[in-house]
Amino acid sequence: MTQPEPFEIFLAAAPGHETALAEEAVQHGFGPVTILPGGVSFRGLWPDVWRANLVLRGAGRVLARIGAFRAMHLAQLDKRARKFDWAAHLRPDVPLRVEVTCRKSKIYHAGAATERIVKALTETLGVAVTEDAPLRLMARIEDDLVTFSLDTSGEPLHRRGYKEAVGKAPLRETLAALFLRQCGYDGREPVLDPMCGSGTFPIEAAEIAAGLMPGRARHFAFEDMAAFDPAVWTALKSASAPHATELRFMGFDRDAGAVRMATENAERAGVAGTTQFACQPLSALTRPEGPPGLVMVNPPYGARIGNRKLLFGLYASLGEVLRREMHGWRVGIVTSDGGLAKTTGLPFLPPGPPVAHGGLKVTLWRTDPL
Missing domain, CATH: 3.40.50.150 (Vaccinia Virus protein VP39)
Structure with a gap:
């Protein structure tokens, strides 16, 4: 059985808090980390994604960069999106929404690019794509490179799952x-x-x-993804016992x-x-x-x-x-x-x-x- 390949994991932070989040990530054994505008990145596997969502207090979201390819025009985007291994990451029974951004690329029309990617997903995987689905696939087309990321958190991570009551202007x-x-x-x-x-x-x-x-009491988007392993997740959640x-x-x-x-x-x-x-x-x-x-x-x-x-x-x-x-x-x-x-x-x-x-x-x- 081939060993899974590590991929890029991006921890989103409020601009200005990247260094503090990098320190927290390293303290929890993630890394080596790279500080980027708006967050921190490191390479890892799916259990690292799950653990990051569970234990990091300062991350706003955890994004998994699941793959990339070059595309110079819409026909090429269509062809390569159809060959992409969606089934390794997504379940056909879990709807998702697709968000596309284009920058400095020959493909400049985000709407047309979205249309091609949605068609590839629905016709090859059979997944429903809706605008209000909790699971989010992001495609960034920059310098003709198409990069796919999954938002593995779902609800932003500051929503710990217990704070129902908030006053005005609360601090996340x-x-x-x-x-x-x-x-x-x-x-x-x-x-x-x-x-x-x-x-x-x-x-x-x-x-x-x-x-x-911090993530002990809530649901995450990754629990509805293809690679999710409930037994590993249960072990991660029980790895740290609270103390008096x-x-x-x-x-x-x-x-x-x-x-x-x-x-x-x-x-x-x-x-x-x-x-x-x-x-x-x-x-x-x-x-x-x-x-x-x-x-x-x-x-x-x-x-x-x-x-x-x-x-x-x-x-x-x-x-x-x-x-x-x-x-x-x-x-x-x-x-x-x-x-x-x-x-x-x-x-x-x-x-x-x-x-x-x-x-x-x-x-x-x-x-x-x-």
Whole structure:
């Protein structure tokens, strides 16, 4: 029996977070990795694809590059797409959708190219191609090279499967995980968020401390692909056992609705025992008992919520209460507005790279222990 050939696996990241995701991938044994705009690539096999979806906290999606060929015109695209080994990757009973992009190629009409690829799929494999199918095949035609990729994740990976309740302008879990990593968080210290919203930072930190895999509670698109092996998948899911932690992860918010959402999200995530959420204003924050840890906060910013002028007072108060109460703790603040960050008066290290978030660029501002 011939050994399967490794193929390129691409981990998508929010622009600005590629290096942090590369570090996470290497830590989990993937690689060697190449950092590219918008993500990280490495070569591997299908079990690597499944494990990447299961264990990586910072990846937005996992794409599998399943093959490529050159095509100079539509007739050649049609002929080669019909010879492509679709059955090695796709099941005829699972519908899919096809997305094509063309760049710097003799084939420049994406609609016509889509038509040829869809015809090849339906006539050689017998698969139904629909616009709303969860499974997605992407064809990129660049410099006359046609590259096929499958989105193996389906739903974006920040949808862990437990966060039903979100407030306004929530931070995606994938971004939160990489910001925690950039602050040096490794699951061995407490984390506190004084403006926790729906609880993303404390819940993510509690999961890391307990060794819970981010993809443990959801379905992935690769489960409906031809190469999927349920026995290997079950073994991958049971490879890491959660463990107890004495640490506590705290979130506070002046909005009782946000606190209720955070509490419910933590319960669904299985970390209710190590998280604690309470309704209180920023001014009531006091240093918790026990060892110091990390304060992570994603405060409102003018571009996102309301009037920027009103926020200077809020950021000044945040800095004041942290300096007064959180001696020995490190601080990480995520904001789109460097002027607001500096208003805290905190002794920030050089800021991190701008990271794309919901049409904005946000930056991590962090300190050494206060």
